[in-house]
Amino acid sequence: METLVIFIPCVLYNEIPGLLYGVTQQTEERVKSYFILGKYHKYKAPTNTRCKIIGYYCKENLPMKSLSTHKEDWIVIGLKNSEFFLHKLSCNRDNKQCQTVCIIYDQKTFIDSQFLLHDSEFDGLAYKDQFKALAKILNSNDCLYEYKSSLLLRNTFTQMIITVLLFVANCLLRCVDLLNILLKYTTLGLHLQLFLKSVAWVLQSCIGQRKLSVKVGNYIIASIVDICSGILLLYWLMAITSSPSQLLLDTGEVVVRTLRELLQWVMGIPAGLKLNYAFNNMLGRFFLYHINLWWTFLVVSKPLLEITFHIFLYLGRLGLTFQASILADLLALVSFHIYCIYVYAARLYNLQVSGLVALWRLFLGRKYNPLRGRVDSCKYSPDQLFVGTLAFTILLFLLPTTFMYYIVFTSLRLVVVGLGGLLTRVRYVLQCLPLYISALWLLQSTSISSTVHITVRQNEAESPLTLSVKPVASSWWKTVQHCMPEPVQPPPTVEWYNMVKNLISGNLIYPV
Structure with missing residues (x-):
């Protein structure tokens, strides 16, 4: 029918x-x-x-x-x-x-x-x-x-103003794209590019739809709250400190002093563990050299840091999201020596673990075949077994010392990565703050x-x-999901399994 x-x-x-x-x-x-x-x-x-x-x-x-x-x-x-x-x-x-x-x-x-x-x-x-x-x-x-369509956005004069603003935003976006080869390594540069894309998206939406859509309205309200909160926080910070660059140096000095004390502790008898004295002393001096070198760089570049910090202060008036981006870059700057030491310790630990695994296969008469992607049986000569036994013994007795440095600096790396991931998600929440959409949902608006x-x-x-x-209207959460601004992409989910696997094997942990 x-x-x-x-x-x-x-x-x-x-x-x-x-x-x-x-x-x-x-x-x-x-x-x-x-x-x-x-x-x-x-x-x-x-x-x-x-x-x-x-x-x-x-x-x-x-x-x-x-x-x-x-x-x-x-x-x-x-x-x-x-x-x-x-x-x-x-x-x-x-x-x-x-x-x-x-x-x-x-x-x-x-x-x-x-x-x-x-x-x-x-x-x-x-x-x-x-x-x-x-x-x-x-x-x-x-x-x-x-x-x-909205009566205001149907006005010819209003459309002309929006078109001019869109042209300016596209010009600024092209300038930022030309500098992308440098800006892509900074959180602030990437956020500035995303901000200009969002502004262009808002203006294009107003021109194309001839009205203020719910998505655009929610993003505008979130941006206003972001900017007002950022200005208030910036004035409060300026009131409690006279020299922001000096505050950065003081913070860096505290970090350097803490790392020095931590290395002195590891170079001794940490937690009662008896480490290899010569190897431990060599690693400790090597890492102390990097810490002192980075601190010298911060002191010498203080005038440049002051100029850069004043530029950051002006950009910080654009909102809390810009301040979070600046804070992420400052965190990376202050903890750069931690990252370098972590890379050294992780590579050394990964090399020792890989060597021990390969030598253990040698004792079992087996060998990894990369062409077939599997472990095959293999016959070894007495000389190979002797060298393998000697290398296995050396790597095994040096592993506790390497593992101690790896544990210490991996923990610091996880703290830095966690703070960076938290700042990334704070920026995302501030950009998508559902104030406008929540008010419409409570009022049961037909839009x-x-x-x-x-x-x-x-x-x-x-x-x-x-x-x-x-x-x-649907549920509040589904309604909020419909109102996410198109240029703003959610941060990637944390792959905990891969992270734990990398921690065990000594592979590098990247920002989340």
């Missing part, structure tokens, strides 16, 4: 009798839909080529001209006791063999909603393709232009509706099934 679905706008309650225009289409294999968009007016004729005259609307008295013979796709709708009823339906099929469903909808709520076209929200919902088709038709109909609520209005045996549909 074929189903005929008729969508009736509730604006017809206040209309006088007249012709109806809309769209007719086969939405599914055995479902034909009639989308009535409104009453036809000559001075307000639809420019959409898909729209056509598909019926007549009347009150209780049915005029004779509405009963003119039509071969197919002609609907006559009446209104009695504030309820729509179907006078006549002409199509190229036998009406008695068809199931007819009338759905009453509100045009404005469907047009206001910006999330009704998300596929995931309609999963498991009856007539989901019809609702998606209705939303697309309403958003493409030029006769409903006044519903879909955030992403699914529909259907109620039965009439279900009699001799008349078509009449339903009333109303767009409603």
